[in-house]
Amino acid sequence: MKVRFHFRYDLVLYLFNCPDITLAIYLRYNRHMSRPLVTILGKTIKSVAGLRGGGSALPGLVVEHIYPEFISHTLFDLPLGVVVISGTNGKTTTTKMVVELLEGQGLKVFTNRTGSNFTRGIAAALLGDINIKGKLDADIAILELDEAHAVHFVEKITPRFSLLLNVMRDQLDRFGEIDNTTNMLRRIADKTTDTVVLNREDRKVAGIAKSLDNHKVKFFGFDKSLSEFFPSDDDLHSKIQSVGSNKKADVILSKFSDHGATFLVDGNEVKTKLKLNGIYNVFNAAAALALARAILGEKADQDKLIKALSKVTPAFGRGEALAVNGKPLELVLVKNPSGFRLSLKSFDANNHATMIAINDNYADGRDMSWLWDVDFTSLAENGVQQVSGIRAYDMALRLRYDEVSVKNVETDLKIALDSFVKESKSRPMRIYCTYTAMLGIRKLLSKITKVEVVK
Amino acid sequence: MNRTINILHLYSNDMNIYGDRGNVLCLARRIKWHGYEPEIIEYNQGDEFPDNIDIIIGGGGQDSGQSKIKNDLIKIGPKLKQLANDDVPMLMICGLYQLFGKFFKTSEGEIIKGIGVLNTETYGMSERLIGNIVTHSEQFGDIIGYENHSGQTFLGPNVHPLGRVHLGAGNNTADIGEGARYKNVIGSYMHGSLLPKNPTIADYLIEQAVKRKYGTFTARKIKEQYLNKAREIAAGRPR
Numbered sequence: 153m154k155v156r157f158h159f160r161y162d163l164v165l166y167l168f169n170c171p172d173i174t175l176a177i178y179l180r181y182n183r184h185m186s187r188p189l190v191t192i193l194g195k196t197i198k199s200v201a202g203l204r205g206g207g208s209a210l211p212g213l214v215v216e217h218i219y220p221e222f223i224s225h226t227l228f229d230l231p232l233g234v235v236v237i238s239g240t241n242g243k244t245t246t247t248k249m250v251v252e253l254l255e256g257q258g259l260k261v262f263t264n265r266t267g268s269n270f271t272r273g274i275a276a277a278l279l280g281d282i283n284i285k286g287k288l289d290a291d292i293a294i295l296e297l298d299e300a301h302a303v304h305f306v307e308k309i310t311p312r313f314s315l316l317l318n319v320m321r322d323q324l325d326r327f328g329e330i331d332n333t334t335n336m337l338r339r340i341a342d343k344t345t346d347t348v349v350l351n352r353e354d355r356k357v358a359g360i361a362k363s364l365d366n367h368k369v370k371f372f373g374f375d376k377s378l379s380e381f382f383p384s385d386d387d388l389h390s391k392i393q394s395v396g397s398n399k400k401a402d403v404i405l406s407k408f409s410d411h412g413a414t415f416l417v418d419g420n421e422v423k424t425k426l427k428l429n430g431i432y433n434v435f436n437a438a439a440a441l442a443l444a445r446a447i448l449g450e451k452a453d454q455d456k457l458i459k460a461l462s463k464v465t466p467a468f469g470r471g472e473a474l475a476v477n478g479k480p481l482e483l484v485l486v487k488n489p490s491g492f493r494l495s496l497k498s499f500d501a502n503n504h505a506t507m508i509a510i511n512d513n514y515a516d517g518r519d520m521s522w523l524w525d526v527d528f529t530s531l532a533e534n535g536v537q538q539v540s541g542i543r544a545y546d547m548a549l550r551l552r553y554d555e556v557s558v559k560n561v562e563t564d565l566k567i568a569l570d571s572f573v574k575e576s577k578s579r580p581m582r583i584y585c586t587y588t589a590m591l592g593i594r595k596l597l598s599k600i601t602k603v604e605v606v607k
Numbered sequence: 608m609n610r611t612i613n614i615l616h617l618y619s620n621d622m623n624i625y626g627d628r629g630n631v632l633c634l635a636r637r638i639k640w641h642g643y644e645p646e647i648i649e650y651n652q653g654d655e656f657p658d659n660i661d662i663i664i665g666g667g668g669q670d671s672g673q674s675k676i677k678n679d680l681i682k683i684g685p686k687l688k689q690l691a692n693d694d695v696p697m698l699m700i701c702g703l704y705q706l707f708g709k710f711f712k713t714s715e716g717e718i719i720k721g722i723g724v725l726n727t728e729t730y731g732m733s734e735r736l737i738g739n740i741v742t743h744s745e746q747f748g749d750i751i752g753y754e755n756h757s758g759q760t761f762l763g764p765n766v767h768p769l770g771r772v773h774l775g776a777g778n779n780t781a782d783i784g785e786g787a788r789y790k791n792v793i794g795s796y797m798h799g800s801l802l803p804k805n806p807t808i809a810d811y812l813i814e815q816a817v818k819r820k821y822g823t824f825t826a827r828k829i830k831e832q833y834l835n836k837a838r839e840i841a842a843g844r845p846r
Contacts, residue, residue: 331671512844518739519753520841524629524800542844545837549803552832553629553636561833563840 224309225286226278232259232292234309235447238302238340239317239357240333241491242436244467245428246317247296249440254292256460257444257453262290274305292447299336306343314344315443317436319356320490330356338363347446351439352401353382361399371401372442374435375416378405381431381497403442408434415441417454424462430471430484430498437461469590471499476573476601481581485590487516489525495584496526501534505576508551509541509565509589516586520546528554535559537576540568541589565592611644612816615657617665618676619649622702625755627666629800630698630809634662637809641827643817652679656686660695661816663687667701667756667798677719680706684722691724696791696815698808700801704787704794705729705758714757725787725794726763732780733757738846740775740797742785747807749773750785751841752797760796762787769795775846791815804838806831 227234237247251261264277274295282288297305316337319330334356341348341360348364351357352373361369374382406421407414413434415422428434441461445452466472469485484499486492512518520543528551535557539548548561559575562568572581585593616631635645648657652675668676687707691697699707708727711719715731735757742750750770759779762768768778769786777785778796786795793808795801802809810826817824 331669518844519625519755519799521626521629521753521798521800524626524632524803525623543837543840545833545840546804548833549837550629553632553803555636561836 221308223275223278226282226288227262227293227309230262230288230290230293232447233312233346234293234295235313235315235443236302236306236311236340236344237294237296237315237317237443238299238337239315239351240299240320240488241494242317242432242439243296243298245433245470246315246436246440246443247294248467249437249461249464250294250315250443252464253440253444253457253460254294254447256456257448257451259292260290262288262293264295299333299340302340303336306340311340311344312346313349313443313447314340315349315439316341316351316357316360317439318351318354318490320488334360344368349402349439349443349446352399353379358399370442370446371399372403372405372438373399373401374405374438375407378408378431382435382494401442402445403438405435405438413437417441417445422454422458424458426462427465428471429466429473429482430495432494432498433466433471437464469585469594471495474597474601476581476597479573479576479578479580481573481583481597483590483593484582484584486584486586489522492522492526492584496528496530499582501531501582503579504534504582505537505572505579506531506534507538507540507568507572507581507583508536508547509539509568509583509585509593510543510547511541511586511589511592512543513588516588523547523550526550528556532556538562538568538572540565540572541586544568565589566596569593569596609644610642610817610821611646612638612661612813612820613646613648613657613659614638615660615663616647616649617663617699617703618651618668618672618680620651621672621675622666622668624667624669624672625701625753625798626800627664627700627798629798630666630700630802631664633800633802633806633809634664634812637806637829638813640829641810641813641817641824643813652676656683660690661820662812663690663695663697665697665699665703665707667703673702673706673719677706680722681720684724687722688724691790691792694791694815694819696812696819697724697793698802698812699792699794700798701756701796704796705760707792707794708760708787709763711758724792725789726766727760727787727794728763729758729760731757732759734780736776736780736796738775739841739844740777740785741773741842742770742775742777742797743773744770747805747811749838749842750797750801750805750808751838752795752799752801752804754785754796755798756796760787769793774842799841804834804841806834 237243247263251263254261262281264274319333319337338360341364347370348368349370349372350361352371402418404416405413406416408431411429412425415438426434428437444457469483472483474481484495486495512520523546532555536551537559539558539561540563542563544561544563548558551558560571583593614631614634631647635647638645705711706721707724708721708729709723710721711729713731714733737755740752740754744750754775761779762784767788768784769788772783772785786793814824
């Protein structure tokens with residue numbers, strides 16, 4: 153009775169906008185609730201939080217604290233097990249591709265779709281998908297995890313497969329150093345029981361193979377002729393050639409064109425059209441294909457795989473195509489220097505109006521140094537129409553030192569976006585934005601066009 | 608006649624972690640805007656140390672980067688010391704700032720020898736000093752940047768800090784100094800990158816280099832677009 157009393161009391165508090173107090177009470181009294189009770193509780197909070205427009209992780213946070221084994225108990229029964237996708241760049245898009253590839257083969261897939269790639273984000277996603285008995289109706293879980301969170305996750309839940317994309321400079325002020333990040337990925341690989349899919353072209357990721365059994369490793373890669381499109385951090389400031397190695401890869405990206413690509417799949421050439429744009433998205437398609445093949449094994453229906461791949465659209469904010477007043481607008485999320493450099497290489501600036509929005513909130517990283525590790529000279533010919541975000545002037549200053557002309561600088565996103573849409577005239581628009589700037593821009597766009605709302 | 612200024616980027620492959628390239632880029636552009644011809648020379652371990660160097664820039668690295676370069680640094684140490692004594696302007700940020708001092712003692716007690724251009728000692732600590740930082744110098748005015756280090760640096764007698772900390776930590780948690788100066792050598796924990804938002808320091812390095820090489824320096828008036836707003840906003844951000 154005591155538990156039930158608190159349960160209701162808490163919920164009332166929660167409804168009255170006191171999530172902090174509610175949480176505190178849960179943690180104090182309700183550490184060992186049963187699974188169905190936790191499920192109901194979590195689902196209730198999720199719907200209440202949703203009504204209030206709350207963030208995607210809070211219900212998961214509550215559940216995680218009152219029932220720490222919630223995730224592992226729920227995922228444990230999945231017939232095909234758990235798959236972890238990690239790395240610095242491309243996780244969200246690649247996860248989306250893998251999910252759609254497997255769904256195309258008739259599998260029921262659970263995933264943390266909202267890109268809330270923290271453990272509690274997974275708990276929150278689970279709450280949405282499980283039935284009232286706490287059972288998850290799925291064959292397999294495909295989870296996108298931040299390196300730092302993945303390390304904790306794999307301690308609790310053993311993945312059957314993992315896909316490790318790359319190690320690049322991310323928010324160093326949060327994660328420490330790149331070498332640490334490599335070690336985190338190595339621990340994910342160590343814990344994986346079946347197959348680890350590795351990026352052959354990333355020296356640090358490929359190096360993880362050394363400490364693994366050969367039969368446990370599969371690679372994806374690109375043809376040497378494409379290496380100029382994939383600058384690595386190692387040759388960021390130097391003339392070292394990136395090492396397209398000679399290891400055998402299951403899937404190789406051999407050619408790409410605008411919205412099309414050629415892959416070598418187990419040595420056989422496969423051509424396909426793609427809805428994805430940007431070279432690095434296309435390379436992620438090779439990663440997704442290799443992982444899907446590893447999971448499906450002999451059961452893989454290759455034609456269907458390629459067909460599903462051709463239909464995948466970019467993930468939220470990753471080159472996502474929107475329309476404003478009938479004019480195309482692309483949102484490109486930039487989180488770190490390597491991602492920004494890859495995006496600039498991927499998207500042709502010609503005939504486009506470009507806007508850049510840089511915030512420095514905690515989720516973006518407070519340090520602006522990273523902007524100086526990006527080469528913006530490819531924007532020099534067309535110039536930048538609009539710069540915005542909290543650190544708009546840092547960005548404008550950065551462009552000045554690459555002698556890229558800037559039309560307008562305005563820290564306020566709304567004013568900047570209005571002026572950008574107006575002044576870009578008939579040109580298609582492209583906005584490079586940091587994470588919180590993207591959320592802000594989407595919110596503004598949702599008032600004038602159809603934009604997927606992030607839950 | 609082209610009057611060149613040669614910038615040496617010290618260990619550009621392994622010590623460049625926090626936008627240190629921004630300092631090199633800023634110098635190169637401003638040298639050009641002042642009417643000279645910049646030449647960037649990259650030096651990495653094992654290379655032959657070039658002659659005719661006018662400015663030297665160095666940055667921070669990861670632990671692995673530092674261990675790759677540390678023997679080479681000891682090898683070229685006497686050369687760098689001689690250049691410093693010959694008034695060559697230098698800017699060393701973070702990792703190389705530490706190794707331009709006498710030593711770095713890690714939190715495990717290991718001692719990494721520095722080259723002693725600066726009379727400073729650095730001790731690895733558990734606390735990471737991280738965030739926006741604003742300091743003040745009589746010569747350069749407010750200096751605005753970002754710090755991220757767990758080594759704490761202490762200055763010996765006769766070494767002056769670059770600035771006094773207004774916001775942030777600086778060299779250590781014990782005194783209010785940030786950075787160190789010896790002749791025309793500047794060491795600092797500040798990146799962001801340092802020079803683009805603090806061009807008075809960039810122009811000081813350029814002035815010293817030009818004077819040393821060509822006798823006199825007449826600064827050209829550079830239109831500082833976006834600078835004041837970028838500084839103002841950066842200085843007002845949370846730590």
